Amino acid sequence: xxxxxxxxYLVVGAGxxxxxxxxxxxxxxxxxxxxxxxRFAAGGHWVDAYPFVRLHQASVxxxxxxxxxGDGRIQVDGPExxxxxxxxxxxxxxxxxxxxxxxxxxxxxxxxxxxxxYHADGDTHVATSRLSGDQVEIRVRRRVxxxxxxxxxxxxxxxxxxxxxxxxxxxxxxxxxxxxxxPDQFVIAGSGKTATDAVVWLLGNGVAPDQITWVxxxxxxxxxxxxxxxxxxxxxxxTADVLAAATEAESPDDLFLRMEAAGVMLRIDAGVVPTMAxxxxxxxxxxxxxxxxxxxxxxxxxxxxxxxELVMEQGVVPLASDTLxxxxxxxxxxxxxxxxxxxxxxxxxxxxxxxxxxxxxALAGYVEATRDDDRExxxxxxxxxxxxxxxxxxxxFTRGTVAVERFTSEPDIAQWANDCxxxxxxxxxxxxxxxxxxxxxxxxxxxxxxxxxxxxxxxGAHQPAGSAHRLGAR
Numbered sequence: 001x002x003x004x005x006x007x008x009y010l011v012v013g014a015g016x017x018x019x020x021x022x023x024x025x026x027x028x029x030x031x032x033x034x035x036x037x038x039r040f041a042a043g044g045h046w047v048d049a050y051p052f053v054r055l056h057q058a059s060v061x062x063x064x065x066x067x068x069x070g071d072g073r074i075q076v077d078g079p080e081x082x083x084x085x086x087x088x089x090x091x092x093x094x095x096x097x098x099x100x101x102x103x104x105x106x107x108x109x110x111x112x113x114x115x116x117x118y119h120a121d122g123d124t125h126v127a128t129s130r131l132s133g134d135q136v137e138i139r140v141r142r143r144v145x146x147x148x149x150x151x152x153x154x155x156x157x158x159x160x161x162x163x164x165x166x167x168x169x170x171x172x173x174x175x176x177x178x179x180x181x182x183p184d185q186f187v188i189a190g191s192g193k194t195a196t197d198a199v200v201w202l203l204g205n206g207v208a209p210d211q212i213t214w215v216x217x218x219x220x221x222x223x224x225x226x227x228x229x230x231x232x233x234x235x236x237x238x239t240a241d242v243l244a245a246a247t248e249a250e251s252p253d254d255l256f257l258r259m260e261a262a263g264v265m266l267r268i269d270a271g272v273v274p275t276m277a278x279x280x281x282x283x284x285x286x287x288x289x290x291x292x293x294x295x296x297x298x299x300x301x302x303x304x305x306x307x308x309e310l311v312m313e314q315g316v317v318p319l320a321s322d323t324l325x326x327x328x329x330x331x332x333x334x335x336x337x338x339x340x341x342x343x344x345x346x347x348x349x350x351x352x353x354x355x356x357x358x359x360x361x362a363l364a365g366y367v368e369a370t371r372d373d374d375r376e377x378x379x380x381x382x383x384x385x386x387x388x389x390x391x392x393x394x395x396x397f398t399r400g401t402v403a404v405e406r407f408t409s410e411p412d413i414a415q416w417a418n419d420c421x422x423x424x425x426x427x428x429x430x431x432x433x434x435x436x437x438x439x440x441x442x443x444x445x446x447x448x449x450x451x452x453x454x455x456x457x458x459x460g461a462h463q464p465a466g467s468a469h470r471l472g473a474r
Contacts, residue, residue, distance in 0.1 A: 002126075002135040007034040007111065010125055010138055011145040012118050015044020016062065017349045017361035018147030019096060020422070023064035024365030026109045031369075033110045034138055036127045040115040043096035048156040049089045050174040052201045056193060056280045058084035060230050062092070065362040065420045067103060069095050072230070079285035084229055120144075143368070144346040150334050150357065150386075155194065158330040162189075165306040170325040173198050183324035187213045187310065189302055190328030191220055193280040198328050199293060200286050209292040213317075215310065217301045219274040221256055221390070222266045222282040232427040236440035238264060239425075242397065243444065243451030252390035252458045269296070277393040278333055278386065302329075338383040342374040350383040352407070354400030359422035360384075363407065366416055380407045395459030398452055 009025065011018050014037035022033050039047045055062055059070035069092070073085045080086075087095070104110035113136060116127035125138040155172035164170045169183065173194055186202060188195050195214070202212060227238045245258035253273055259265040266282055267274050268290050300313025305325050310317040341350055341364060352360040364381055371377050382403050387393035404425070408414040418426050431437055 002137055004137045004139065005034065005111070006139045006141060007032050008140075008142045009033045009145060010140045010143075011035045011147055013037055013044065013147030013151060014039070014042040014096075014100070014112070014114070015147060015151060016046075017150065017357050018044070018145070019099060020064050020358045020361035021145060021147060021349055021365040021368075022104065022110060023066050023099070024362040025369050026104070026107060027066055028366055028369035031109065031142070033104075034113065035104075035110060036113045036116050036118045036138075038115070038117050038130065041093070041097060042100040042112070042114075043093050045152050045154050045157075046089060046092045046096065048154060048174075049092075050156065050172075050194075050197070051089060051177050053089045053194075053197055055086045055092070056282065057086070057225070057228055058230050059087040059091075060084065060421050061356060061424055062087070062358050063095060063422070064099055064103070064358070065422055067095075067099055068421050080225070080283055083226060083283075146346050146348045147361070149336060149348045149350060152332045152334065153330040154332065155327045155330045160189070160302075160305075160327040161329055162302040163304040165304065167307040168305045168325065169307075169323065170305055170327060172327045176201065176326060179324070183322050185211055185213060185320050185323040187215060187319070187323060187325040188328055189215045189325055190330075191216045191218050191276055192278060192328070192332055193282075194330070194332065195328040196220075196222075196280075196282065196286065196290060198326055200289050203289050203292065209294065212293045213295045213297060214293050215297045215299075215302060215312075215317075217298065217313075218276040219267060219269060219272045219298075220276040221274045221279055221393075222287070223279050224263060224266050225281040225283045227264055228281045228424070230421070230424065230426075232425075232431050233434065233436040233440050235424055236437060236444055240440055240443035240447060243447035246394070246451040246454040246458075247447055249454060249458070252394055255394065255455070255458065256390050272298075275389060277390045278388060279393065333386045333388070335385060335388060338385050340374075340378045341381055341383050342368075342377045344374075348383075351386065352381045352384055352400070352403045353425075354384065354397050355386075356422065356424055359420065359424070362420060362422055363413075363417065366413065367407070370412065380410065380413065382406070391459050394455035398456045398459060401452060 008031040011022055011033055014035050019042055041047050060068055060072055063069035069087055070085050075081050075083055075085055113127045115130045118127050125140060127136045156174045188198050241262040241264050245262055246255055249255035249258050256265055266287050268287060297317055299315040302310050302312055304311040309319055339348060341348055349361050349364060351357055352363055367377050367381055384396055384399050387396045417423050
């Protein structure tokens with residue numbers, strides 16, 4: 001059966017970026033939006049996330065602009081005392097369920113087609129129910145929005161990137177909590193945030209460090225969580241420290257080593273210069289735990305697993321008979337080519353400033369609601385991309401700085417951004433004249449020109465004109 005509906009905007013994907021875009025759009029425009037997602041609930045990959053995952057950043061930086069995730073609580077005990085709370089997977093799923101029900105559906109402006117596969121045939125847009133096969137044909141009056149452009153792959157829904165022979169014990173990280181017979185040895189496959197979460201969880205649940213083998217093809221750089229906090233003095237100090245390090249650095253690797261010395265970046269092994277610069281945030285207490293695992297395998301990626309061995313790109317690692325391999329190797333970040341966010345066929349949500357995808361998507365929603373010219377929209381919000389290596393990180397930072405200068409050159413956008421809790425650079429009115437904020441902003445201004453020029457050079461690009469002079473201002 002097929003029924004027909006009409007809508008102003010068709011948003012494909014109800015993950016973090018899709019939800020943030022819709023929230024800002026309906027908050028500033030009298031429009032109707034239809035959201036389609038193959039999952040039956042809003043929240044994107046959080047619907048399938050491993051149970052023990054938490055946000056790696058402060059909760060207030062995540063979600064939608066109209067509704068704060070959490071209450072901005074400062075942790076008062078534990079290893080992160082003094083830092084902002086970080087939501088659990090259950091809290092995030094509950095948050096998105098509430099936003100969808102109360103904020104979106106309750107407004108009458110949003111229709112949600114959960115559990116539907118989307119496909120387009122020319123100008124015909126169809127959502128097909130995964131349960132019944134019934135179809136909804138959607139006539140779009142204004143725009144189609146692709147909120148899946150940067151959708152992450154996760155182990156729960158992505159097969160391991162290696163072959164698994166019969167009899168080998170291989171599970172996705174989600175299944176760690178369901179283990180019935182404890183193995184003698186765990187092999188953690190992956191170098192990124194999921195792998196670090198798995199190792200920390202195992203150690204926190206009584207597994208000894210010598211029971212863990214960590215296959216780490218590339219070592220990661222990570223941001224110290226203490227310097228990524230919703231405090232304007234902390235945020236400006238972070239920017240100033242990065243720019244100051246860049247002015248002295250001789251290469252991207254040297255820049256990261258200098259940022260490490262400044263307390264910005266962390267690495268697990270002080271004897272290895274990391275080659276991965278996705279830079280999630282991590283607590284120093286987590287790094288201390290990770291360093292207790294000494295059996296680290298650096299022989300490239302796993303190509304196959306059998307009951308008796310790991311076959312690697314650069315060698316073979318024998319396995320004890322009772323070994324469990326934990327798949328943490330899905331590519332959490334995607335790196336498609338940057339394209340204009342606003343194109344004739346659709347809006348493709350991408351990052352704009354460096355990182356913080358929820359803020360970037362909310363910004364795109366606000367700009368869509370308040371501007372009429374796609375050329376202006378694209379100039380105000382140039383697309384950015386995530387980094388994988390140090391040189392790419394410097395370009396992400398430089399390009400993001402240009403974007404911040406552009407969208408804050410418009411008074412209404414600047415005011416919206418400064419009022420948006422998702423914005424890591426916001427300066428609440430009551431803090432604007434605080435001595436620590438003013439001093440940190442002055443340091444940013446002092447190092448802006450030389451630091452950005454150096455990072456643009458490291459990235460193999462020229463610094464775009466006019467990208468530095470407003471960095472010290474909010």
